[in-house]
Amino acid sequence: MKDLTIKIEFFSPWHCGSGLSAGADADSLVIKDINGLPFIPGKTIKGLIREAVEDYAALRGLDMDLEKAFGKAATAEEALPSGTLFFTNATLKEDEAKSILSNHVEDLLYINKVATAIDEKNGITQEHSLRTIETTIPCTLYGTILYVDDDMESVLESALGFIKHMGTGRNRGLGRCKFSIEKGGKA
Known part of the structure; x- marks a missing residue:
């Protein structure tokens, strides 16, 4: 068993929601750590x-025990067993985070995007449809997958290529990304 460092490179602004709003400033804020940095x-x-491993296995005709690795599929009634794999939060590299914080520029990591719905009949903005969403600028985050066996490592490496977007607004151009395994150790 080994631990794999995953690299998540964002190529467009992205939004991983916190469930919070900022009143009149933004309807939906991104999730941030205690220092105000994205994760x-x-x-x-x-x-x-x-989901990527499921798609990869189906495409390749692989018979895989996903419950063993990832835990039981989610249901509303029961808590999920964790499976053998453990996933850490993905964060900025430590030296980047320190530099951002020491220069007090963490607020520059975020951009508000504004959208509204247009009435198809008359081409006018629909009432009460203006929404502001906080997004994070493109950046690279790193996380770790713990307890990976050799067979699962090759499947994970292949399946990560299936992930092209993540977060809210994926169908509107937000969250374009690339997942990969970082070779040569931890970030």
């Missing part, structure tokens, strides 16, 4: 990678 929760990464 992606391990459970979000786990879900994306599980």
